[in-house]
Amino acid sequence: MIKIEGVRKSFGALEVLKGIDLTVERGEVLCLIGGSGSGKSTLLMCINALEGIDAGRVEVDGIDVHAPQTEKNKLRQKMGIVFQQFNAFPHLTARDNVALAPRRVLGQNKVETLELAEHHLAHVGLGDKLDHFPSELSGGQQQRLAIARALAMKPDYMLLDEVTSALDPELVGEVLDTLRLLAEEGITMIAVTHEIPFAREVADRVAFFHQGVIHEVGPAKSLISNPQMERTQEFLGKIL
Numbered sequence: 001m002i003k004i005e006g007v008r009k010s011f012g013a014l015e016v017l018k019g020i021d022l023t024v025e026r027g028e029v030l031c032l033i034g035g036s037g038s039g040k041s042t043l044l045m046c047i048n049a050l051e052g053i054d055a056g057r058v059e060v061d062g063i064d065v066h067a068p069q070t071e072k073n074k075l076r077q078k079m080g081i082v083f084q085q086f087n088a089f090p091h092l093t094a095r096d097n098v099a100l101a102p103r104r105v106l107g108q109n110k111v112e113t114l115e116l117a118e119h120h121l122a123h124v125g126l127g128d129k130l131d132h133f134p135s136e137l138s139g140g141q142q143q144r145l146a147i148a149r150a151l152a153m154k155p156d157y158m159l160l161d162e163v164t165s166a167l168d169p170e171l172v173g174e175v176l177d178t179l180r181l182l183a184e185e186g187i188t189m190i191a192v193t194h195e196i197p198f199a200r201e202v203a204d205r206v207a208f209f210h211q212g213v214i215h216e217v218g219p220a221k222s223l224i225s226n227p228q229m230e231r232t233q234e235f236l237g238k239i240l
């Protein structure tokens with residue numbers, strides 16, 4: 001489980017996270033929504049220690065993420081992260097892109113990692129693209145490759161930051177379908193998204209960010225259909 005308590009984070013004079021409290025249980029899907037600059041990406045970075053925090057505490061499966069003695073690389077293996085912009089190795093095929101980290105980081109042998117890569121690529125619907133290079137894949141296929149690469153590390157948690165935002169509208173659905181499948185399989189996910197209907201359908205809970213605070217958090221369906229706070233109503237009114 002991920003436990004976030006009183007997390008504060010500033011960049012220079014700008015306080016970006018102003019006391020975040022949030023708990024994510026195993027198997028839960030939590031969607032983070034909110035306007036640009038409200039701190040959603042920063043929170044994901046603080047969860048897997050890509051950014052430090054100024055106050056508060058982040059705990060993942062009982063481990064204090066920001067404690068000096070915590071092995072950050074080991075901790076990050078628990079959490080797959082996928083960003084808006086795809087960052088595959090251009091000179092490697094889809095299969096090799098997925099196989100690389102398990103081989104390098106987990107020390108699995110080559111045959112084993114290639115077989116696993118095929119399995120994970122088939123899982124995200126890319127079983128027929130094993131030997132394609134990233135440049136030979138559509139944006140939606142590239143994002144599914146990024147998801148397969150994250151899954152190959154057998155993470156306990158997936159952190160997803162607007163993974164469909166850079167895609168042409170007709171490619172969004174195939175990536176959301178992949179995430180829906182993972183959610184059904186019980187992977188714990190924290191997903192920043194602007195796809196409100198997706199959040200409503202797939203998430204267990206939704207948290208609405210506004211200017212560095214969680215303004216409202218609750219069960220996905222009720223928060224989206226019947227937001228209680230004026231700012232949430234305003235945001236959803238604009239985006240829907």
Ligand SMILES: Nc1ncnc2c1ncn2[C@@H]1O[C@H](COP(=O)(O)OP(=O)(O)O)[C@@H](O)[C@H]1O
Pocket residue numbers: 011016034035036037038039040041042043
């Ligand atoms: N590395 C950084 N250095 C300075 N300012 C940053 C950095 N990362 C984010 N910010 C600022 O923090 C605020 C929150 O950013 P972010 O977490 O990316 O918001 P969101 O993901 O909700 O759009 C923004 O004002 C952004 O410009």
Ligand SMILES: [Mg+2]
Pocket residue numbers: 040041042161162
């Ligand atoms: Mg962001």
